Amino acid sequence: MSIAALVLAAGRGERLGDALPKAFVPLAGRPLLLRSLGALAAVPEVDRLVPVVAPSDRKHFADLEADFEAELASLSGLAVPVDGGSERQHSVRAGVASLPGEVELVVVHDAARCLVRPADVSRVIDVARRHGAAILAAPVRDTIKRVEAGRVVETPDRASCWAAQTPQVFRTELLREALDRADEDGFLGSDDAQIVERLGVEVRIVEGPPGNLKLTHREDWAVAERWLAAADEGGAS
Numbered sequence: 001m002s003i004a005a006l007v008l009a010a011g012r013g014e015r016l017g018d019a020l021p022k023a024f025v026p027l028a029g030r031p032l033l034l035r036s037l038g039a040l041a042a043v044p045e046v047d048r049l050v051p052v053v054a055p056s057d058r059k060h061f062a063d064l065e066a067d068f069e070a071e072l073a074s075l076s077g078l079a080v081p082v083d084g085g086s087e088r089q090h091s092v093r094a095g096v097a098s099l100p101g102e103v104e105l106v107v108v109h110d111a112a113r114c115l116v117r118p119a120d121v122s123r124v125i126d127v128a129r130r131h132g133a134a135i136l137a138a139p140v141r142d143t144i145k146r147v148e149a150g151r152v153v154e155t156p157d158r159a160s161c162w163a164a165q166t167p168q169v170f171r172t173e174l175l176r177e178a179l180d181r182a183d184e185d186g187f188l189g190s191d192d193a194q195i196v197e198r199l200g201v202e203v204r205i206v207e208g209p210p211g212n213l214k215l216t217h218r219e220d221w222a223v224a225e226r227w228l229a230a231a232d233e234g235g236a237s
């Protein structure tokens, strides 16, 4: 089965507020995008790896290629970057549109979630291969409140609440259909699974580790560095 991974890196990183777009900001010396590409390239099932980069960030990608030439050259199946869009969903659409017809399964991953472990990606692929749609997610630790106008309107049962992560893996045809339907309806999902759920299709959950952080704010860098150090000692989970 032909499997492609899209590594989404076209965001601006507004909450981080760095001079560089977030995906190009280093964590312990290596940009998030490079780390995510490396993690996905290490997944044996993935045979095509597509970075999705904003057209205005081509120079940053060229710098990455120059600074990490040997490392990028060693990544199997790395394709040329595809132009992302102004919304994450548009970047996903561009990535999916670039895939050759034989790609049966697509792995969507945020460059910002650069601590992802290849074995966890393989577990999601395995479930999506059998069921069509699967995502990595972690049980929430806090009690979740639904709030409107500063007032709690609902407290969902915590046992039923999970925090969605990436990768999210879908049969390519299913994701194409979900993107078409979302476009027709002018719907922007907060993740890829949501637009697939709208089709009435079941999305399976694969439990992901708490260390699969999405680096968002400046303080997340120190936390991620601790996870990296723990992984080096063989203690990460």
Ligand code: CTP
Binding pocket: 008, 009, 010, 011, 012, 013, 014, 015, 016, 022, 023, 052, 084, 085, 086, 087, 088, 089, 091, 110, 111, 112, 113, 214, 215, 216
């Ligand atoms: N992303 C993308 N295209 C967009 C928006 C986001 O490819 N138009 C990517 C980001 O590069 C990131 C991932 O989607 O790897 C998750 O998005 P997020 O963490 O929100 O990153 P940013 O959008 O860059 O950050 P912010 O929302 O703070 O601007």
Ligand code: MG
Binding pocket: 011, 012
């Ligand atoms: Mg964003």
